[in-house]
Amino acid sequence: MTERDEFFMNEAIKLAKRAADEDEVPVGAVIVRDDKIIASAYNSREKDKNPLFHAEIKAIDDACRALGGWRLVGCTLYVTLEPCPMCAGAIINSRIERVVYGAYDNKAGSFGTMIDLTQYPLFKPQITGGVLKNECSAILTEFFKKKR
Amino acid sequence: MTERDEFFMNEAIKLAKRAADEDEVPVGAVIVRDDKIIASAYNSREKDKNPLFHAEIKAIDDACRALGGWRLVGCTLYVTLEPCPMCAGAIINSRIERVVYGAYDNKAGSFGTMIDLTQYPLFKPQITGGVLKNECSAILTEFFKKKR
Numbered sequence: 001m002t003e004r005d006e007f008f009m010n011e012a013i014k015l016a017k018r019a020a021d022e023d024e025v026p027v028g029a030v031i032v033r034d035d036k037i038i039a040s041a042y043n044s045r046e047k048d049k050n051p052l053f054h055a056e057i058k059a060i061d062d063a064c065r066a067l068g069g070w071r072l073v074g075c076t077l078y079v080t081l082e083p084c085p086m087c088a089g090a091i092i093n094s095r096i097e098r099v100v101y102g103a104y105d106n107k108a109g110s111f112g113t114m115i116d117l118t119q120y121p122l123f124k125p126q127i128t129g130g131v132l133k134n135e136c137s138a139i140l141t142e143f144f145k146k147k148r
Numbered sequence: 149m150t151e152r153d154e155f156f157m158n159e160a161i162k163l164a165k166r167a168a169d170e171d172e173v174p175v176g177a178v179i180v181r182d183d184k185i186i187a188s189a190y191n192s193r194e195k196d197k198n199p200l201f202h203a204e205i206k207a208i209d210d211a212c213r214a215l216g217g218w219r220l221v222g223c224t225l226y227v228t229l230e231p232c233p234m235c236a237g238a239i240i241n242s243r244i245e246r247v248v249y250g251a252y253d254n255k256a257g258s259f260g261t262m263i264d265l266t267q268y269p270l271f272k273p274q275i276t277g278g279v280l281k282n283e284c285s286a287i288l289t290e291f292f293k294k295k296r
Contacts, residue, residue, distance in 0.1 A: 045218055046218075048218075049212055049216060049217050049218050050209065050212045050218050051208070051212070051218040051219075051220075051238065051241040051242040051243075052200075052205060052208060052209060052212075052238055052241070052242075054241075057200060060199070060200060061198065061200060064197055064198045064199070064200075068197060069197050070193055070194075070196075070197050070198050070199040071199075072199075084237055084241065085233050085234075085236060085237030085240065085258070085265055085270070086233075086234055086235075086236075086237025086238045086240070086241050087234075087237070088233060088234075088237070089232055089233030089234030089235070089236070089237050089258075090199065090200055090234045092233065092234070093199040093200070093202075093232065093234050094199040094200075095199075107269065107270075108268075108270060110233070110237075114268055114269075115263070115268060117233055120256075120262055120263060121255065121262075122233070122255075122256060
C-alpha cells in the first residue's frame, strides 16, 4: 500500500458515498492510467434496474470508451469492495493490470476471499486487498444498519 | 436435454453464426421465459471495442429492459459455449434460474469445467451442459481454423 493507492481509494470512497446517498449498496470504483483517473463509477443496480451495473462494470465500460479499445493495458482499478465473480471476471477479460480493493467480501469476494480467480489459467492481474479497509467497510456497515 | 432445449439452443447457434460472419468469436445466447425468447445476442467484443460484450452479458442487459427489473426470475439462458467467470457471475447476479450451454470450455468454463461457481454460497442456477455440443463446438473450431 502506497500513498498513491490511498489517494485513489479515497476517490473511490467518495463515489461509494454517492451510491449510499442514492440508496444503492455503496461501492465505488475508479480506473487509473498514468496517474490519471480515466473512469469513475458507483453501483446503480436499483436505479438502473440492471444486475450488471456494479461499480467495476460501469467503470470498465467507460474506460473502454475513453481509450477506444477493449484491452485496458496499463490500467489500475481501485474499488471499495472486493470484486464479485462477475466483476473479477470482467477485470480479467479487460486485461486490467492491477486491482486495489478496500473491504474484503466473505460472501462473494473473488480475488482471495470466497475464491481466488487469479489461481486459474486466465489473465492474472496483480491484486492488493485491504487498502483503507476500515473506511470502506464502515460505509457498507452503516448502509445496511439503516436498512434494517 | 429435451426437444425444447434443442430448439432454443438452435436459436443460439444461429446467433453464433452471425457473430462468425462479423469476424467475432462465435458465441450466441437467448433468454427464454414462458417458452418465449425475450432477449437474443451474440458476442461483439471486437466491433464494440468492449470486453463486456459477450453474448450472455448483452442478453442479460436486454432481458432486464424487456422485463423492467434486475431479477430475471423464471428465465432460462441458452448459450452455445460454457460461460466464463464474468458471464457466470452475471447470470448468478441476475437470478436466472436455469442455464443450458452447448460446448464445454476447458480454458474458462465456470459452470463445471475450469471451475464451478455453483459450488459457492451464491445464488445457484440449475445447469445443463453439453446440449448440441458437437454443433456448438464445430462453429468455434471452424472459426479459429480460418484465423490461423
